[in-house]
Amino acid sequence: MSLFGWLLALTYLVLEFYxxxxxxxxxxxxxxxxxxxxxxxxxxxxxSPPPAHGPMFAFHVTLSxxxxxxxxxxxxxxxxFLVENRLLKxxxxxxxxxxxxxxxxxxxxxxxxxLIGLIAIGVGTILGFIWVDRLTGxxxxxxxxxxxxxxxxxxxxxxxxxxxxxxxxxxxxxRLCIFNFVVVILSFTVVNLYLSHSHxxx
Amino acid sequence: xxxxxxxxxxxxxxxxxxxxxSFTNEQARRAADELRAxxxxxxxxxxxxxNRSEVYGVPPEACHDCAPGxxxxxxxxxxxxxxxxxxxxYHHHDRAAVRHLFRVSGGLDSMLLGEAExxxxxxxxxxxxxxxxxxxxxxNRLFQGALEVGKRVRSETELGTxxxxxxxxxxxxxxxxxxxxxxxxxxxxxxxxxxxxxxxTLRDRGIAHLFVMNxxxxxxxxxxxxxxxxxxxxxxxxxxxxxxxxIVSSVGAEEPVLPRQVLESAMAARSNRAxxxxxxxxPRNIEASAAELYNxxxxxxxxxxxxxxxxxQARESEIPRAEAIVEEHVGKFLSWQASVELxxxxxxxxxxxxxxRATFLRSRLAQLSHLSEQDHDRIEIMMDELLEKLLVEPAxxxxxxxxxxxxxxxxxxxxxxxxxxxxxx
Numbered sequence: 001m002s003l004f005g006w007l008l009a010l011t012y013l014v015l016e017f018y019x020x021x022x023x024x025x026x027x028x029x030x031x032x033x034x035x036x037x038x039x040x041x042x043x044x045x046x047x048s049p050p051p052a053h054g055p056m057f058a059f060h061v062t063l064s065x066x067x068x069x070x071x072x073x074x075x076x077x078x079x080x081f082l083v084e085n086r087l088l089k090x091x092x093x094x095x096x097x098x099x100x101x102x103x104x105x106x107x108x109x110x111x112x113x114x115l116i117g118l119i120a121i122g123v124g125t126i127l128g129f130i131w132v133d134r135l136t137g138x139x140x141x142x143x144x145x146x147x148x149x150x151x152x153x154x155x156x157x158x159x160x161x162x163x164x165x166x167x168x169x170x171x172x173x174x175r176l177c178i179f180n181f182v183v184v185i186l187s188f189t190v191v192n193l194y195l196s197h198s199h200x201x202x
Numbered sequence: 203x204x205x206x207x208x209x210x211x212x213x214x215x216x217x218x219x220x221x222x223x224s225f226t227n228e229q230a231r232r233a234a235d236e237l238r239a240x241x242x243x244x245x246x247x248x249x250x251x252x253n254r255s256e257v258y259g260v261p262p263e264a265c266h267d268c269a270p271g272x273x274x275x276x277x278x279x280x281x282x283x284x285x286x287x288x289x290x291x292y293h294h295h296d297r298a299a300v301r302h303l304f305r306v307s308g309g310l311d312s313m314l315l316g317e318a319e320x321x322x323x324x325x326x327x328x329x330x331x332x333x334x335x336x337x338x339x340x341x342n343r344l345f346q347g348a349l350e351v352g353k354r355v356r357s358e359t360e361l362g363t364x365x366x367x368x369x370x371x372x373x374x375x376x377x378x379x380x381x382x383x384x385x386x387x388x389x390x391x392x393x394x395x396x397x398x399x400x401x402x403t404l405r406d407r408g409i410a411h412l413f414v415m416n417x418x419x420x421x422x423x424x425x426x427x428x429x430x431x432x433x434x435x436x437x438x439x440x441x442x443x444x445x446x447x448x449i450v451s452s453v454g455a456e457e458p459v460l461p462r463q464v465l466e467s468a469m470a471a472r473s474n475r476a477x478x479x480x481x482x483x484x485p486r487n488i489e490a491s492a493a494e495l496y497n498x499x500x501x502x503x504x505x506x507x508x509x510x511x512x513x514x515q516a517r518e519s520e521i522p523r524a525e526a527i528v529e530e531h532v533g534k535f536l537s538w539q540a541s542v543e544l545x546x547x548x549x550x551x552x553x554x555x556x557x558x559r560a561t562f563l564r565s566r567l568a569q570l571s572h573l574s575e576q577d578h579d580r581i582e583i584m585m586d587e588l589l590e591k592l593l594v595e596p597a598x599x600x601x602x603x604x605x606x607x608x609x610x611x612x613x614x615x616x617x618x619x620x621x622x623x624x625x626x627x
Contacts, residue, residue: 088375088499089499091501093508093509093512098363098364098374098378100378102377102380102382103378103380104380104381104476167470167473167474167496168474169474169476169497170474170476170496170497171496171497172496
């Protein structure tokens with residue numbers, strides 16, 4: 001779980017570096033901290049170890065968690081965007097507004113973060129298939145996890161397309177991004193807890 | 203080691219006088235050289251901006267009241283009548299001069315409180331004077347302190363962070379939405395003075411493209427010429443609204459010139475790319491209901507003046523903190539000054555005591571002729587040891603003195619009691 005926190009921070013650093021903007025950090029860090037704390041207090045001690053290990057598996061897990069962190073970050077950024085957008089749109093100038101990063105910047109960072117997440121989850125999932133195939137000789141199982149991961153993938157691809165080109169850019173895209181992350185959380189919690197076979201960790 | 207300051211600023215002199223007393227780089231160099239040549243100042247620094255002209259200096263030891271000398275120098279140098287100048291000039295020395303400089307570099311003496319430009323100007327003036335060798339240890343330390351104060355005031359207080367004019371507020375808002383404006387375009391509706399102001403601010407912030415629309419083609423051309431932009435036919439909304447990210451409108455008209463409908467279709471045509479509108483017209487140029495459109499941000503004159511008002515109040519509360527920073531650094535500088543003086547004093551005292559010791563022993567030992575050469579030497583050494591012992595402890599105590607006022611008093615006392623009555627060595 002704390003791997004998540006670390007990867008979250010790492011992803012954020014990459015974003016910061018790529019976009020050359022340090023001002024967002026102050027706002028993102030509390031969220032990162034919150035995730036860290038949640039990770040600490042989550043009921044995670046009933047781990048049942050997966051059937052086998054190996055580098056393939058490790059990569060699959062790490063990449064998947066990286067994907068989660070990318071999506072989480074984009075959610076956070078979208079939240080900040082929505083808050084600031086509301087303030088600006090309604091002309092409610094509070095002290096905070098002057099210190100918040102620019103709207104466009106938030107949007108772009110969110111998109112970059114989603115991109116990182118998509119690549120990570122794409123590669124990670126493929127690795128997962130390969131690993132399962134190596135293990136059992138069969139790579140397809142009817143596992144809800146696969147379905148929901150596909151859904152997440154499609155949703156985020158849609159987000160990227162819409163946010164950049166169509167008339168969904170701005171607050172609508174941000175709301176979509178947040179919705180997507182809710183689906184991601186579902187994928188992580190509900191599916192892992194109740195519905196999946198091979199992704200049962202608790 | 204006195205510090206003197208002579209100068210004028212926007213509070214004491216009208217612009218006609220300020221213009222005549224300002225220094226170009228060349229003039230600053232000449233002035234510094236002359237001041238030194240004439241023995242008026244041994245360290246000099248000229249600070250000249252559009253709102254102030256000041257000469258900072260350290261006079262040679264002999265000068266007790268240098269201000270009149272400096273005033274007449276200025277009057278002569280710039281060929282300005284002394285009586286005109288005398289009502290505009292202020293003189294400060296020591297603590298007051300230090301405090302003045304620190305307030306200046308902190309932006310507390312500026313027309314636009316907390317502005318950042320003055321710090322750069324102080325830095326530039328210091329660098330220039332330093333390169334020429336016109337400054338010495340005192341002014342060096344003084345101006346380094348000034349730069350520190352300037353930095354601290356700007357990073358630790360909010361003085362100067364918020365826009366104080368409608369134009370500045372508007373442009374800053376645009377930056378909240380778009381980030382850097384360096385690849386953005388603006389459309390200017392109406393080519394009057396208000397537009398000019400906003401456009402000038404936009405240009406300062408690096409906006410890439412400007413489009414101008416005005417009913418009278420001539421005025422549009424003039425504005426485009428002045429700021430480097432393109433003129434668009436009045437009323438050609440279809441094309442005009444496609445490219446710009448910012449619209450600045452200050453048209454004098456009874457009815458809105460830009461109806462919601464037009465904006466709505468424009469937004470659709472530009473696939474909802476964000477649009478920031480500064481509607482400075484009174485009455486408003488853009489239909490009020492257009493503010494509801496998706497991704498459109500409209501600020502009118504009232505909104506912007508409210509923001510400026512808020513900022514003004516916020517700024518007022520920052521002033522005490524800035525002044526506190528200034529005071530802190532004034533104290534630090536004076537303490538440093540006292541320490542440096544102390545070192546010089548102790549040295550002077552030491553050599554004076556040595557002289558006295560030599561004279562004293564010569565006469566006494568002459569009467570003790572039964573003593574050997576060796577004994578003479580030993581007695582000398584013993585006296586030196588005693589004097590050193592007497593001297594060291596008070597000097598240490600003085601050096602370690604925390605309370606500034608006491609320190610300065612003691613240094614003064616030391617000088618008065620032990621060194622001044624027989625003249626300096």
